[in-house]
Amino acid sequence: MNAPPTSPPKYHVLYVDDEEKALHYFRQMFEDEFIIHTATNAAEGYRILEAYGHQIGILLTDQRMPGESGVELMDRARRLHPNLVRILVTAFTDYQTAVKAVNEGRAYRYLHKPLDPEQLASVLRQGMEYYATLMERETLLTENAENIRSTLMADRVAGMGIMAEGLNHHLRNALTVVRAFIDLAPMKLMEEIEGRPPRDANFWVETQHQAQAQIERIQTLLNHLAHASHSRKLERKDSIHLGTLLEESISAYLAHFQERNIRVEYNVSPTLPALLVHGDRFRQLWRLLLIEEITHLHPGDYVRIRATMQRDATGQEQAVMVLTDNGAWGAQDRAANLFDPFFTRSRKPDDFGVNMMACYVTLHLHGGSIEAKRLEPQGLELTMRLPLDPNQNTQEADDFFQRATQHEERWRQREELAA
Template sequence: MTGQYDYKKFRVLFVDDEEQTTDLMREYLVDTFDIVTAYNAEDAWELFQENPGSFAVVVTDQRMPGAQGTELLEKIRAERPRSIRILCTAYADIDAAIDAVNVGAIYKYVTKPVETPELEITIKRAMEFFLIQRERDLLMREKMSAVQRLMMTDRLISLGIFAAGLNHHMRNGLTAVKTFLDLAPLKLQSENVDIRSLRNPNYWTHFYATAQESMNRVLELLKEVQEIPEPPSAPTGDSVDLNEVIGSAIEREKAAFDKRFISVNLKSVTVPPIAANKAMIDRLFELLLRDESENANENGSIQISLEADSAEQGWDGVRVVLEDDGPGLTSANMQCLFDPFFTRSGKPDQYGINLLAAFFLVHHHSGTIDVERSKMGGARFNILLPLDPGSIPTAQGEEAFLQRVMEAERAWEKKLLGD
């Protein structure tokens, strides 16, 4: 962590039953810290519980009417283990100090009477320790999240490239079959064969139509698979209104939703436009909604919401959350949801390619997409698209991130060694 510490970013709770001492301490420290005071452990606990996440440091006297300081610190430790706890004791309270270390896991104990400037320095060091610890935790979570995204992206890109390569060989073989089907009626005519003269002409007519329909579906699927790993050919310079895009996609899929009596609710709010390839973003939400129309519960409900948001890496974007009320998926199925040819419903007429294509459309725009269980009972898709994909640094950003991790680690080690 570099630069000046913000000692008022989080609050300090100071507890002492000597009211005059407490008031003087608040008056002395208020310019440096956001300080909250209490005259007993019970009141202090009530203040802490109002907003536990806002407190970084707790300083308490040991001997007070009612609950003792060690009891308060033990409760605070159970509620917020990362809070920094300091106990003020008299020389005669050595047993209490030992108990505080063992039970309350305090950061430090100071002996009374304590000099105010000395206590200010102690609280500063404690606040610095808390801030460094917090940034280190945030960076580690960000690092693990980035590694998880990288592993998933690498896996899906490999699957997409494999599917595209397989598509090339399949298409070559199917071209001959398609040609045969297209030329079959003409060949029958050249041989002077009248289909009506056959013993079961309806069978041959129906079978031929089914074969043509199935072949066209397979060829369309192969075309989509081939395009999945490819980045957009046009620049992402269109100004795209996501409310308009999603609303239009809902209208295009309306017949499919109505057929299964699925209600779709778009919570339209004002969000900034994103720079993107308009055709690809249209395709993204068309695929997501098509997958929902095929897999959401019949008579079910789909909720879609938008909000301006920022990624952990710092870039601004628009978050779209799409969730349904079922059917529920196991954790193992959640991990496979973006895999090619994986279908939620298990219906044989589905190819399971929509979500894989959606993943790559988001990936090509430097966005993120993940899925988790919805509180509604089904799946919850979180999509974050950047306002300007071109402004997101790649190698430079990774280098800066690693630099922040190393700085936090050095500061952490320094604090552990007592400066």
């Protein structure tokens, strides 16, 4: 056999065969080159595939075994992990079965018994190289998709900032005039009718209250937009214990959770130290998250929050905060849309749809990141990462700052040219 590569194996090999001697010899031949798993039947092999997931790069399986056949196992394995390299081992009498499996895409290739060690070693190395290439390609595609999503999000936030600035300037002035008119209208009406009481005083009172409520709603929306589109890195000078903050925040909304029969639980690891944050914005982050849950969830649903300290690939210490719920999604909803401006899971007309975008921006302006995952059959998982060192950023935060800064510079240049 050729000399095995010196680099440590990244992915594993699973060999399924009802002949235990064959499994023993296989392990002896290749355990120095690959991480080997063996199983004596398809059911046991499938359990190993489920347990190790994408760590297993090659499935080598005998065709004829008691119970499920090799081809049937490969069919199930393909549905579980489409990229898995599947190799069928057959006797010469099963030649047509093997050819059909390859032609139909069930198998990467087939080998005849008795196995030739040199040929088997060559096939395993080629298969492992092929699998590693597939996984690298998938990783790159995922990273590119995430980069595109982050870029689009930064674009949206920058655009929202411009829009919010314009709306605040123009609408607030108009709202001031409208509010003054509404406040003065009842008194002016009394003057017009020479001090006599109006025939339907309740009508005027209710109309005034409704108009004032709508003005408050518009002003609240403007405030939310202003916070959501803020694009300058926040100063992290306030020390906050997350457990204490969660207790206070949940207590503030406990009546709303109880009224809607929504269970809320939290668990903060005792090893998580106090966090240096921008106090106001970090508290607002959790208020917005809880409001989002109250708005979206239905009676009987739950919210669970857990927080731990972890290290990233570079050894940097991070607070990892995970919020999960079992709320329903729309059929066409995607997790990536959750942070889009004016997207709401609840579809309620009074839901502003900027709370989650504000949370996204707040985490990034802290040097952290937030990711959303849609759970099956229903539910949401939000993973928030915050470097413990205020001077460190996640890669996602660095990318966000860069895009936001570029947009601010372009907008400044545009204003200078217009002047």
